[in-house]
Every structure is written in C-alpha cells, then in structure tokens.
Amino acid sequence: MAPAQINYKVPSKLDVENIIYKLPASDKVKLLAGEDRWHTYTIPEHGIPGLRVSDGPNGIRGTRMFNGVPSSCFPCATGLAASFDLDLAEEVGSALADECIAKGVHVLLGPTVNVLRSPLGGRGFESFSPDPYVNGMFAARYIVGVQAKGVAACIKHYVGNEQEFERKSTDSIIGERALREIYLKPFQMAVKHSNPWTFMTSYQQVNGEHVADSNFFLNDVLRKEWGWDGAVISDWTGVYTTAASIKAGCDLEMPGPSVIRGAAALRSMVGRKLTVDDLDKCVRRILNLVNIAIDSNIPFNAPEAGIDTQELRSLLRRTAADSIVLLKNDDAILPITTPKRIAVIGPNARLAYTSGGGAASLLESWTVSPLQGITQAAKKIGAEVKYTLGTRGVKVLPLLDANLSVDKVLGEWWNKKPSDDFFSDRAGVELPEAEWSTRSQTTRNWCIDGVDADIVQPMSYQRWTFTFIPDTSGDWLFGAFTAGFGLVFFDGHLIIDHYNNAQIGPNFMGKATEEERALVKNLQAGKEYKVEVRGTADIPFFQGDNFAPKGGFRLGGECVVDEEEEMEKAVRLARDSDVTVVVVGLNQDWESEGWDRDDLTLPLRTNELVSRILKADPRAVIINQSGTPVEMPWANDAKAILQAFYGGNELGNGIADVVFGKVNPSARLTMTFPKRMEDSPSFPAFSTRSEGYNKCFYTEGIYVDYRGHDIKKVDPLFAFAHGLSYTSFSTSTLSASPISASGTFEVTVTVQNTGKVVGREVILVYIHDVVSKLPRPPRELKAFAKTKELQPGEEETVVLSLDRDALGYWSDEKHAWVAEAGLFQVLVGGEKIEIELAKTIQWTGV
Structure with missing residues (x-):
C-alpha cells in the first residue's frame, strides 16, 4: 500500500533552500530513506510529496510485485542493443516513460550498464553490451527518451556489479585503467550525452570499499570530475553504513522504512560523526529531484493503469x-x-x-x-x-496458469492462526471468514507487496485455492515452494509438506523453501481438480526483515512423458x-x-x-x-x-x-x-x-x-558484431576528415544494397592506435550507425562524428585521459580483424 501522500495532485514547486532552512534534523533524516519499498518520504506539513519509483529496465512493474497492474515488456537490453539502432532505443525509452506516467512513476530504475565481462553473469541480459561504447550510447539514448517526458532515469548499478554470487559482499578488484576504460566509461558517456537525473549504487565492494560509502566514486569521480549534480539512490538494501554513506553522498537509502539511517543518523549527529551540512547536501539533491517530478506534472500517489494501443x-x-x-x-x-x-x-x-x-x-x-x-x-x-x-x-516446473479455471486463484489472509488444525494433513479445513482476500491470475505469487498493509500484519497466515484443469491425460509431476512454510493439497490429498521440518532456500530472493516435487497419477484431460495451499509467514527467520513477504507460493507442473x-x-x-x-x-x-x-x-x-x-x-x-x-x-x-x-x-x-x-x-x-x-x-x-x-x-x-x-587470436563461435541479412551490402569510398585541434573528426562511408531484398545495414567504426606508449587492443569500437531501409541497388552515404575520446586511453601514470600524437587507423567493417575498409589519419596531439 502506498503511503498517505498528497492526494493524486501535483503540488506547488518547492522552495528548496527555504525548506532546508526550516526542516528540523529529524525530518531531514526521514528524507534520506524511503517510506516504503517504492516511495520516498512524505512530509505534508512542508508540502513535500513522496516520489514513486519502479523497476525497469525493460518494463514498468509499478508498486506491486504481487498482483500488479500488467505492463508492456520490451526486449531485454542485449536484444535491444543488437539492433544497433539508437533511434529505436530512444523510442523504447519514450514508451517506457508513457507507462511510468500511467502508473504514477516519477523515477524509472534503469537502464542497467554493468559490463558483460563474463557470459555467466546472472543479470547479463539486463545490460546492453560488454563494449563500453555500445553500452554507453544505448544507455544515453534510452535515457533521452525517458527523460524527455519528465520521468527520471536511474542508471545502474554504479559500478562493478558484474556477478550475482555473494553480490553484497564480493570485492571486485579492478585495475585503474580497466576501471576507467571499461567499467566507468558507460556511466561517463551517459552523463555526457544524456545527463541521467539519478544514479543507483551497486551492492558489492570495488577495490576494498562499498560504492555507497565511497567518496572516491560518488564525489571525486561522479560529481567533481564528471560535473554531475543529480541524486544518488542505493540499490535495495544496499546501504551498509550510516555516517560514511551520507558523507560520501549516497542521498537515499532504499527501500523504506530505514534500517541504516533513521535514529542511527540522529545518533551519529550527536557524536559529531555527521553534521547538519552533511544532511543538507543530500536533502537538497532529493528535493531538487522532487521538483523535477513536480515539473513533469505526473501526479503523486496516483492510481496505476496500463497502456494498450x-x-x-x-x-x-x-x-x-x-x-x-x-x-x-x-x-x-x-x-x-x-x-x-x-x-x-x-x-x-x-x-x-x-x-x-x-x-x-x-x-x-x-x-x-x-x-x-x-x-x-x-x-x-x-x-x-x-x-x-x-x-x-x-x-523448476512450468507454471499452471494456462490450466486454471476462469475464477483463477483465490488468496485469503488471517493475522492469527485461523484454526488449530490449519497445518494438519487434512484438506478443506473449516476456517472463519478471512480478514482480507484477493484473486490472482497465476500460480506464482510472492506477496512482498500488493497485500493491504492496514489489515494484514507481517506475520500472517494464508490459504490459496483454485481449480486445475489438465490439458493432457496421464501422470502429472507437480513442484512447489512456499514463501514461509506451508502445505500443498491436490484433490483432497496432501502432496507436498513445506511445514514440518522445512527450511528456507534460495527461491523468492532467499525467502522461500526449496522446490519439492510430487507425482499425481492418472489425471484426466478436461476434468476439474481442487488445489489448496495453506501457509504462514509467521516464522522467526522473517522477523525484522522489511523484505519479508506476507506469504506466497509457486506451483508448477507438467504431464510426465517418457523423455x-x-x-x-x-x-x-x-x-x-x-x-x-x-x-x-x-x-x-x-x-x-x-x-x-x-x-x-x-x-x-x-x-x-x-x-x-x-x-x-x-x-x-x-x-x-x-x-x-x-x-x-x-x-x-x-x-x-x-x-x-x-x-x-x-x-x-x-x-x-x-x-x-x-x-x-x-x-x-x-x-x-x-x-x-x-x-x-x-x-x-x-x-x-x-x-x-x-x-x-x-x-x-x-x-x-x-x-x-x-x-x-582466439576464434569465437560467433564474433562480436556478427549478423547476416537476407540481402547483401557493399561499403565503399571511406573518407576521414582531418582531426581538429580539439580532437573531433568525421568518417564518411557509402553503403549500397547489392542484393534483391529491402534491408538495413550496420556501419561500425573501429580505431587502432598504430604506435602507443601503452598496450592497446588491436581495435576499439568508437562509432556506429544504421542505414535507412535501402531498396535493391540503392545507396546511402553515412557520416559518423568522433571526438578525442575515440583516440585516447587512461594513463595510470598521469591519472588522466591521454590522446597521444601519431597515426591512427580508421577501420570500417564488421566482426573480424580483416576489416572491409581502412584509412590512416594523423593526430598532432594536445
């Protein structure tokens, strides 16, 4: 449930400095953390509304993971980037902004620009590419599309969050040059080309410190060196210190209610670990973000709706x-x-x-x-x-959603155990009227939200009932896990016991049991079978955890076949x-x-x-x-x-x-x-x-x-930039303008459709430093473009603009970007070292 914010209206713009002057420290501290999972704190007496944030990055979930308003889902970032179409990225960002507005969302938690350094990374699909230029340019155009409609983009996860294993404690040890050229570069490019209004810190440590505590990453690099002045938001439960994170400039701890700040921040002030000035810097950036939201005219605490046009x-x-x-x-x-x-x-x-x-x-x-x-x-x-x-x-076994009767799944809640035999092995136990109930469309229900918090208490009891109709006759294998502990009954028989001797496992972000399976024989296609799940979140493991769900379950199944x-x-x-x-x-x-x-x-x-x-x-x-x-x-x-x-x-x-x-x-x-x-x-x-x-x-x-x-010189299965067409293209007449004193130049290529089908071609420009003081890759992608649809025989001349960043590298010795004077090769082509076209240009250096 959303906090009691300022109706569904857009309030008057805030006088930030006047509010900071008047706010007591206790209210300033409130503003440094969320009020709930998806809203910042509301202080009505000072006219401060609470912002609404939502995941991203490929769709807008809104404020509920359980029983939320349905949303459009766009292709994952690796797919979107494969288009090599930056105009398309901006269109997608704009469409996502429309869905944010429909759901009353002021901050979209995306895009993700962590680097796919390994193909095994669990969230690799969320980022655009392991190439920093592709990653940064797609992020920038996505952000332009989002923010053009007044929705703030929150680029994430800054920085070094390339694995999921022990992601909150792992220390990513990254050399200075790699950090600058590969891992920080997409964030830097996004700041340069789109200026995202918010940043999200990563979970893990980088070179010995958590980023949310890091003065180096948040102040020295982000704010001073890059000149960025937006609000920094933590990843969810990604703040681990009180004074250090505030002084470093991690403005907002999410989610709420606060675990790390709150009273601990006030105690830190008493001990002079924090000053009023430290609080004011963070509060100012948060209130400035609120003003951006007010300017957008997106209502606060609005009801959520979907879009289908x-x-x-x-x-x-x-x-x-x-x-x-x-x-x-x-x-x-x-x-x-x-x-x-x-x-x-x-x-x-x-x-x-x-x-x-x-x-x-x-x-x-x-x-x-x-x-x-x-x-x-x-x-x-x-x-x-x-x-x-x-x-x-x-x-895990496929969900049963396609096999449910029209009334779908009924969920019922009680704050106290509704019957002494609630966890007996008997189905259909007589229970009093539920204190709250709702219906769901799926057999995957993680009730981390979407349950009426004014009625249902955290340590509650639930019953889920629905009718299952198999589409195939035969023996069916079912698999279930429960958020908390529970029992699963099928056709009046207990088939899975997640109550007696159950243990919490990795499912539902470590808040559910392991999947357990049960075989049910001789089911008939088209016949109705009653399913009942009874469970509880009243377990010691959940106490004091603001990510603890109010119950839930996942039940999947399939007809057994001889493989x-x-x-x-x-x-x-x-x-x-x-x-x-x-x-x-x-x-x-x-x-x-x-x-x-x-x-x-x-x-x-x-x-x-x-x-x-x-x-x-x-x-x-x-x-x-x-x-x-x-x-x-x-x-x-x-x-x-x-x-x-x-x-x-x-x-x-x-x-x-x-x-x-x-x-x-x-x-x-x-x-x-x-x-x-x-x-x-x-x-x-x-x-x-x-x-x-x-x-x-x-x-x-x-x-x-x-x-x-x-x-x-390791041959891949399929190389970076590989991709075929139903037609063919040729590229010709490569030219490059002289490099200006500031390092800018243009590359011009003519592309012709030499096949028999209408199609589009991707042009990629790599730079090779012929003689470099430090080792450099044989080629580095520094520009790309996509043609319009070309008819058979049609040509298009493509002009690509590059700047000094295309020539430079990071010098650990000088702790600065260096572009050496000398010869550079401009390489135009696709996936191989043997580039289709090449031209050598000279840079006099500055």
Whole structure:
C-alpha cells in the first residue's frame, strides 16, 4: 500500500533552500530513506510529496510485485542493443516513460550498464553490451527518451556489479585503467550525452570499499570530475553504513522504512560523526529531484493503469523483430516461403519467455509465444503447424496458469492462526471468514507487496485455492515452494509438506523453501481438480526483515512423458514435415538476478535434441533464445541459426516476422559467443565460489570480450558484431576528415544494397592506435550507425562524428585521459580483424 501522500495532485514547486532552512534534523533524516519499498518520504506539513519509483529496465512493474497492474515488456537490453539502432532505443525509452506516467512513476530504475565481462553473469541480459561504447550510447539514448517526458532515469548499478554470487559482499578488484576504460566509461558517456537525473549504487565492494560509502566514486569521480549534480539512490538494501554513506553522498537509502539511517543518523549527529551540512547536501539533491517530478506534472500517489494501443503493440513487435540476429543461413534456407507442413519443436516454443528473472521480470499485459507467432503466420500461407516438446528445458516446473479455471486463484489472509488444525494433513479445513482476500491470475505469487498493509500484519497466515484443469491425460509431476512454510493439497490429498521440518532456500530472493516435487497419477484431460495451499509467514527467520513477504507460493507442473519417446516423436515429426523450426534456449530459471550460471551449456538434453533433429532434417531452422551466450556444439551441422534473446510481449510475432521474411534481419551481436567457457577472457576469474573468500579479480583488465579474443587470436563461435541479412551490402569510398585541434573528426562511408531484398545495414567504426606508449587492443569500437531501409541497388552515404575520446586511453601514470600524437587507423567493417575498409589519419596531439 502506498503511503498517505498528497492526494493524486501535483503540488506547488518547492522552495528548496527555504525548506532546508526550516526542516528540523529529524525530518531531514526521514528524507534520506524511503517510506516504503517504492516511495520516498512524505512530509505534508512542508508540502513535500513522496516520489514513486519502479523497476525497469525493460518494463514498468509499478508498486506491486504481487498482483500488479500488467505492463508492456520490451526486449531485454542485449536484444535491444543488437539492433544497433539508437533511434529505436530512444523510442523504447519514450514508451517506457508513457507507462511510468500511467502508473504514477516519477523515477524509472534503469537502464542497467554493468559490463558483460563474463557470459555467466546472472543479470547479463539486463545490460546492453560488454563494449563500453555500445553500452554507453544505448544507455544515453534510452535515457533521452525517458527523460524527455519528465520521468527520471536511474542508471545502474554504479559500478562493478558484474556477478550475482555473494553480490553484497564480493570485492571486485579492478585495475585503474580497466576501471576507467571499461567499467566507468558507460556511466561517463551517459552523463555526457544524456545527463541521467539519478544514479543507483551497486551492492558489492570495488577495490576494498562499498560504492555507497565511497567518496572516491560518488564525489571525486561522479560529481567533481564528471560535473554531475543529480541524486544518488542505493540499490535495495544496499546501504551498509550510516555516517560514511551520507558523507560520501549516497542521498537515499532504499527501500523504506530505514534500517541504516533513521535514529542511527540522529545518533551519529550527536557524536559529531555527521553534521547538519552533511544532511543538507543530500536533502537538497532529493528535493531538487522532487521538483523535477513536480515539473513533469505526473501526479503523486496516483492510481496505476496500463497502456494498450495499436502504436505500442506495433513498437513492441518491431523491437522484437529488430533484435533478432541471423547467425547462419547456408543455402538461403530462410526466409520460409511455401511449406505445407511445419514442425515446431523445443522447450522454448510453447511458452513465451519474455524476460530474464529478478528485477527485470513483470506481469506482461499479453504475450505471444514462438509457437503462437509461427502458427498465426503459417495460416496466412496455408501451412499446417504441428508441435511437440522434444525435451524439457526448465529447472523448476512450468507454471499452471494456462490450466486454471476462469475464477483463477483465490488468496485469503488471517493475522492469527485461523484454526488449530490449519497445518494438519487434512484438506478443506473449516476456517472463519478471512480478514482480507484477493484473486490472482497465476500460480506464482510472492506477496512482498500488493497485500493491504492496514489489515494484514507481517506475520500472517494464508490459504490459496483454485481449480486445475489438465490439458493432457496421464501422470502429472507437480513442484512447489512456499514463501514461509506451508502445505500443498491436490484433490483432497496432501502432496507436498513445506511445514514440518522445512527450511528456507534460495527461491523468492532467499525467502522461500526449496522446490519439492510430487507425482499425481492418472489425471484426466478436461476434468476439474481442487488445489489448496495453506501457509504462514509467521516464522522467526522473517522477523525484522522489511523484505519479508506476507506469504506466497509457486506451483508448477507438467504431464510426465517418457523423455526418449518424446525425443523420438520430435525426430519423426521433423522427418515428416517440409520445414522444421526448433526453438531452444534459456529462461528465468537459468538467467536471473540472484544467481549466476554455472556454465554455457543449454539446459538438460537440449543439445542432444538439436543434434538428433539435424540428423533427421539437416535443413532445420534452429532458434536460440537467451540473454547472453551459450555453447552450440551442433553449430557446424546447422544451416540456419537465429539468436532471439528475450523478446518481450511480442516475442513470438517478432520471430515469425523474421522467419517468414516479413522483416529482413539487420541485428548484430553486441557480445562474443565463445566456443567454450575457457575461451572467455574472464575465465577463470569470475564468481569465485570459495567459502569466506570474497575477492573477484578482474584479471583480463581492458581485454574484455572481443578485445580479449583479438589480442589472443582466439576464434569465437560467433564474433562480436556478427549478423547476416537476407540481402547483401557493399561499403565503399571511406573518407576521414582531418582531426581538429580539439580532437573531433568525421568518417564518411557509402553503403549500397547489392542484393534483391529491402534491408538495413550496420556501419561500425573501429580505431587502432598504430604506435602507443601503452598496450592497446588491436581495435576499439568508437562509432556506429544504421542505414535507412535501402531498396535493391540503392545507396546511402553515412557520416559518423568522433571526438578525442575515440583516440585516447587512461594513463595510470598521469591519472588522466591521454590522446597521444601519431597515426591512427580508421577501420570500417564488421566482426573480424580483416576489416572491409581502412584509412590512416594523423593526430598532432594536445
């Protein structure tokens, strides 16, 4: 429930200095922390409203993770960046701002620009690229789109938050040059090109100190060196000290109520650890942010609404298609044209995996799965589609949402145990009328919010009931975990006990039990079965934890199949079809906030499935869906491969548009897909799993991603910037203007569509320092652009502007950026060292 703020109106603009002069220290301290999970503090007597913030970065969840207002989900950042279309990034930012306004949100917690130094990072899909230039430019244009409509963007996580393992205590040991050139650079570029109004600090330590406590990162670099003057917000529960974080300039502790500040800050003032001036600096920046929100005319404490327009649907579909990379297309297998029978196979086909897990996940307003998109497109050309699973691809069993009756899930709450036999092994226990109730659309309910806080107390009891209708006859395997402790009953029988001898595990951010599974035999398709879940959050582990949920559960299930028989069924279907489309990949079980991946392998028996399908149908189209790289041991055998990423609401239609040729793919990878994990430059210095040892050494230095592959001459599976088209292009007449005294210059390239299909081409400009005092990568991306849609035979002249940053590097010796006089090569092309065009220019230096 939102705090009691100033109606639904926009208040008068604040006289910041006058308010600071009048506010007592006790109220100033209140302003330094949130009032709840998604609002800053309200002080009505001084006319100060509470700001509303929301996750991001690829959608606007609003104020509720449980039973929230449905939202548009855009493709994950690695997918959006694969478009290499900065105008599209701005359009997406603008659309996200519209959804913020609809939900009364003043601060969008995004974009994420941490660096994909390892493909195993759990939140890698949230960032745009391991290349600092791509990362920074996409962040800047996204921010421009968001802030043009008065919504504040909160760029995150500043800085060095590249792994999830022990993310609050890990110490990222990063050399000064790598820190400046790779990890700080995207944030610096965002400040330069878009000026985000807020920054979010990261969880972990960098070189021995938490960033929220760091005078070096927050004052010396961010405010003094870069000249930035916005508000700094902590990551949620990411403040660990009182005086140090305030003095360093971490303005706002989130979420509220305060754990680290509050009374502790007042006590620090008594002991002269903090001064009024220390508080005033933070309060001033927070009130300035409130004034930005007031200027935006976004109401405070507004009711939340969603958006569904034809324009929005078109943008979501276009973005989904434009993020898809054509990795292989031997023999021009794609696009599909005139088949009669299409086989769709694979664990990622029937379900719409719109996003990775954690803060980026949300309740989508609608979804289109790959199977749905392909089926709808096939109907238009008179083709028949048949589907089979092939093999499982999930870690936890799929949700039962598609198998619920129309009344969905009823949740009921009591503040005290409603019956002595509430936790007996008997279903259907008679209970008094609930103190509060609601309905949910899903069998995944994490009640960290969305429950009436005026009625339901933190240590409460819940019952969930719904009707399950199987779509397939047979034995079903169910898997459940509960937020707190609980029992699961199916058709009147206790099948899972998470109450007696239960222990809290990693699920729901460490607030739920481990998944436990139960087999229920001989279910009949179409028959109704009653399911009941009883649980409690009244456990000592939750006491005093402001992230403790008021109950919840997750229940998944699937009809049991013989895996070998299912795989043979998939092989037969492929043999009997004109075209086979195999959709595989990862999902929220594997890529999520909260944990890192263990390896690059596709789940379970996925690789075996793909290999067997390719033997049955060598022309099968393989679609991989993941936010970050995976190994593809079958890649040499496949003739057609697409990389689809997490495509948001319109994922399935986006895939269909590319597969059937409605959209000519023009995306390119913004990261390297290594052949094996050992080839990744960060191997083995990532996510060190050692009890009591918390240091992670960034041993690859500046040689991240393609820089590392280039310097070691390690061939990848698919290189950075790789991406094919259904047409062909040629580039010619490369020219570069003389470098000005300030270091600016222009590169001009002519691009021609030499094929037979309308398409767009990406132009990438790399710089190579011919003779450098310090070692430098063989090439560094410093500019890129995308052509308009070119008709066959049509040309476009593309002009790219570069500045001194394209020539320079960080000198540890001088603690400054240095651009040496001498010769520089301008390299224009795609993924390889053997660049298509090259030109040498001279810089006299300053």
